[in-house]
Amino acid sequence: xxxxxxxxxxxxxxxxxxxxxxxxxxxxxxxxxxxxxxxxxxxxxxxxxxxxxxxxxxxxxxxxxxxxxxxxxxxxxxxxxxxxxxxxxxxxxxxxxxxxxxxxxxxxxxxxxxxxxxxxxxxxxxxxxxxxxxxxxxxxxxxxxxxxxxxxxxxxxxxxxxxxxxxxxxxxxxxxxxxxxxxxxxxxxxxxxxxxxxxxxxxxxxxxxxxxxxxxxxxxxxxxxxxxxxxxxxxxxxxxxxxxxxxxxxxxxxxxxxxxxxxxxxxxxxxxxxxxxxxxxxxxxxxxxxxxxxxxxxxxxxxxxxxxxxxxxxxxxxxxxxxxxxxxxxxxxxxxxxxxxxxxxxxxxxxxxxxxxxxxxxxxxxxxxxxxxxxxxxxxxxxxxxxxxxxxxxxxxxxxxxxxxxxxxxxxxxxxxxxxxxxxxxxxxxxxxxxxxxxxxxxxxxxxxxxxx
Amino acid sequence: xxxxxxxxxxxxxxxxxxxxxxxxxxxxxxxxxxxxxxxxxxxxxxxxxxxxxxxxxxxxxxxxxxxxxxxxxxxxxxxxxxxxxxxxxxxxxxxxxxxxxxxxxxxxxxxxxxxxxxxxxxxxxxxxxxxxxxxxxxxxxxxxxxxxxxxxxxxxxxxxxxxxxxxxxxxxxxxxxxxxxxxxxxxxxxxxxxxxxxxxxxxxxxxxxxxxxxxxxxxxxxxxxxxxxxxxxxxxxxxxxxxxxxxxxxxxxxxxxxxxxxxxxxxxxxxxxxxxxxxxxxxxxxxxxxxxxxxxxxxxxxxxxxxxxxxxxxxxxxxxxxx
Numbered sequence: 059x060x061x062x063x064x065x066x067x068x069x070x071x072x073x074x075x076x077x078x079x080x081x082x083x084x085x086x087x088x089x090x091x092x093x094x095x096x097x098x099x100x101x102x103x104x105x106x107x108x109x110x111x112x113x114x115x116x117x118x119x120x121x122x123x124x125x126x127x128x129x130x131x132x133x134x135x136x137x138x139x140x141x142x143x144x145x146x147x148x149x150x151x152x153x154x155x156x157x158x159x160x161x162x163x164x165x166x167x168x169x170x171x172x173x174x175x176x177x178x179x180x181x182x183x184x185x186x187x188x189x190x191x192x193x194x195x196x197x198x199x200x201x202x203x204x205x206x207x208x209x210x211x212x213x214x215x216x217x218x219x220x221x222x223x224x225x226x227x228x229x230x231x232x233x234x235x236x237x238x239x240x241x242x243x244x245x246x247x248x249x250x251x252x253x254x255x256x257x258x259x260x261x262x263x264x265x266x267x268x269x270x271x272x273x274x275x276x277x278x279x280x281x282x283x284x285x286x287x288x289x290x291x292x293x294x295x296x297x298x299x300x301x302x303x304x305x306x307x308x309x310x311x312x313x314x315x316x317x318x319x320x321x322x323x324x325x326x327x328x329x330x331x332x333x334x335x336x337x338x339x340x341x342x343x344x345x346x347x348x349x350x351x352x353x354x355x356x357x358x359x360x361x362x363x364x365x366x367x368x369x370x371x372x373x374x375x376x377x378x379x380x381x382x383x384x385x386x387x388x389x390x391x392x393x394x395x396x397x398x399x400x401x402x403x404x405x406x407x408x409x410x411x412x413x414x415x416x417x418x419x420x421x422x423x424x425x426x427x428x429x430x431x432x433x434x435x436x437x438x439x440x441x442x443x444x445x446x447x448x449x450x451x452x453x454x455x456x457x458x459x460x461x462x463x464x465x466x467x468x469x470x471x472x473x474x475x476x477x478x479x480x481x482x483x484x485x486x487x488x489x490x491x492x493x494x495x496x497x498x499x500x501x502x503x504x505x506x507x508x509x510x511x
Numbered sequence: 512x513x514x515x516x517x518x519x520x521x522x523x524x525x526x527x528x529x530x531x532x533x534x535x536x537x538x539x540x541x542x543x544x545x546x547x548x549x550x551x552x553x554x555x556x557x558x559x560x561x562x563x564x565x566x567x568x569x570x571x572x573x574x575x576x577x578x579x580x581x582x583x584x585x586x587x588x589x590x591x592x593x594x595x596x597x598x599x600x601x602x603x604x605x606x607x608x609x610x611x612x613x614x615x616x617x618x619x620x621x622x623x624x625x626x627x628x629x630x631x632x633x634x635x636x637x638x639x640x641x642x643x644x645x646x647x648x649x650x651x652x653x654x655x656x657x658x659x660x661x662x663x664x665x666x667x668x669x670x671x672x673x674x675x676x677x678x679x680x681x682x683x684x685x686x687x688x689x690x691x692x693x694x695x696x697x698x699x700x701x702x703x704x705x706x707x708x709x710x711x712x713x714x715x716x717x718x719x720x721x722x723x724x725x726x727x728x729x730x731x732x733x734x735x736x737x738x739x740x741x742x743x744x745x746x747x748x749x750x751x752x753x754x755x756x757x758x759x760x761x762x763x764x765x766x767x768x769x770x771x772x773x774x775x776x777x778x779x780x781x782x783x784x785x786x787x788x789x790x791x792x793x794x795x796x797x798x799x800x801x802x803x804x805x806x807x808x809x810x811x812x813x814x815x816x817x818x819x820x821x822x823x824x825x826x827x828x829x830x831x832x833x834x
């Protein structure tokens with residue numbers, strides 16, 4: 059596959075004015091491009107034009123932002139978002155979901171295909187792309203399902219889906235239970251291309267599970283979803299991928315056993331990439347003692363502190379190359395019920411950076427550069443260009459105030475749903491401006507931009 | 512204490528206070544007129560989403576003995592059958608301005624959840640496999656009467672711990688009162704990690720002779736569909752409490768309903784060592800004490816009676832009302 063140069067070459071976004079902007083005296087940090095220091099970041103016609111010495115960029119005819127003391131990063135890329143369209147627009151749609159992404163500093167997302175009905179034919183992909191060109195604040199790619207109706211029984215028309223513009227295949231929300239069907243999908247990848255993103259969960263072993271199996275589930279009398287129901291499926295798929303020389307992306311790793319499997323597979327040469335979610339990096343199953351499904355019920359579930367520590371270590375050593383929110387909006391009616399009856403999933407786009415900055419960077423668990431690298435690491439596994447501040451590239455920039463404190467949910471959400479795992483938390487670090495696909499996608503209302511002279 | 516949602520949140524003094532109150536109600540129960548006027552004019556709602564004999568009947572009788580008006584709602588045959596949500600059902604019942612809602616629900620956390628939706632005191636009468644605090648209190652009451660104290664006593668809880676809210680609440684309560692608890696059952700029915708609650712776990716009845724009290728759990732026959740044990744016969748062969756295994760100095764308890772010949776033998780349950788009927792009797796006075804502790808010390812909310820229509824309006828929930 060020929061590599062795309064710009065996100066907007068492949069992904070769809072609402073057409074608008076290309077950004078012309080100078081971020082004056084911004085502290086830039088793009089570890090992958092080796093950029094670190096105070097510069098004037100000049101964006102012209104939607105591209106990074108120049109990194110000028112502080113105070114020296116020419117801002118004639120463009121908006122100028124006093125960014126002294128503020129940080130500019132490559133904007134983030136989320137390969138795992140549920141936009142709930144078509145069919146569940148009461149939870150989210152393309153407009154609200156991409157607005158939520160823009161508010162979180164994202165310049166691109168991949169929408170999952172477990173909609174109602176699932177995205178399993180080319181006309182659905184075409185319709186969604188059209189919708190994105192009318193409504194999306196940030197570039198969106200649409201995944202299509204691996205199997206028809208996500209039933210795990212027969213493959214979708216993967217070539218036609220690819221030709222219609224699908225950017226990945228996934229049955230996310232459900233595992234592909236049959237090893238035979240899984241193998242066929244991996245064989246067919248030689249023809250259809252595109253990475254296959256996998257929700258790894260042995261459905262039989264995890265049956266009845268609503269939270270991590272361990273001391274907390276024992277104390278609460280809730281059905282346990284054991285770690286090994288994830289790791290055994292990953293092991294199966296690593297073996298199949300090795301056998302077929304195929305490529306897989308493992309979604310939302312949650313358990314230490316799973317990390318061991320991924321690490322060993324990678325060492326053995328299996329082509330595998332992996333993501334972790336902010337909530338798994340910040341929280342443990344202890345939170346479930348509150349029995350609050352709105353914040354703490356998701357799939358895979360929050361696990362033990364040893365799992366969380368293993369995820370952080372894997373984030374550091376690159377076993378996990380990207381952070382993906384698994385933004386999963388749900389209506390209040392599906393969450394205002396007892397824990398076992400509630401829907402799985404939490405929203406995360408608007409809080410990912412702030413939460414990880416607050417919980418991991420500020421206490422010194424990981425450094426800021428690593429966080430930035432992992433938050434924009436979700437494009438590469440899907441052959442999409444990594445967002446960068448390097449001059450000449452499409453402008454994808456997140457301007458953040460690392461000192462800003464804010465209380466999540468206080469001013470509502472851009473998302474249509476409010477099942478944020480950060481609801482009520484006070485976080486430090488806030489996205490002020492997002493430039494996505496060369497356009498200004500978001501400005502925090504209380505942050506006023508300077509005007510052109 | 513505003514609600515009784517779990518035994519976890521009641522400390523030892525709180526437990527003792529309820530048990531002492533229950534003891535005074537036991538004295539009332541020996542009179543010809545067994546009723547006290549404490550809750551006259553106040554309303555208690557029982558809301559049962561699962562079948563129950565002991566718990567529902569004893570809460571209902573407890574409310575009546577305290578002179579409360581009782582509204583008893585069973586999910587079957589109510590608007591729940593028509594798909595009404597828990598939230599709406601609770602809002603509806605709260606419109607009657609009850610002093611307490613006693614709820615049993617098949618899912619964990621239901622009682623805690625509705626406590627946020629109603630001004631009434633909420634009593635958890637069993638939520639999923641989570642907790643059954645009033646059962647724990649009546650079992651502690653029963654044992655305290657028989658043994659004087661639970662301090663240093665060894666209690667074995669035997670059987671299907673995995674699916675048992677009684678096991679969880681009793682483990683917490685027994686420990687809080689100073690007892691040492693051992694959980695015993697087939698490994699498939701002991702939840703992984705339960706020992707972190709501070710108990711011993713064993714997978715056979717070897718060593719049962721150390722127990723002062725043997726608490727047999729109901730073997731939930733419907734669980735057989737999930738093949739947690741190979742057969743009831745194999746379960747009974749390994750874990751049934753019978754008169755051969757039960758030493759004459761040991762006490763036998765069971766939360767009911769009993770499957771005779773499965774988790775306990777008929778002889779054992781009918782033996783003088785068995786406290787089963789004492790447990791049921793304790794259920795009434797302990798549940799009176801729970802309602803008393805929650806409601807008697809609490810000022811009655813203004814109701815429409817005597818306050819005029821304006822007050823009635825003000826006391827009504829605002830859901831669906833024009834602003």
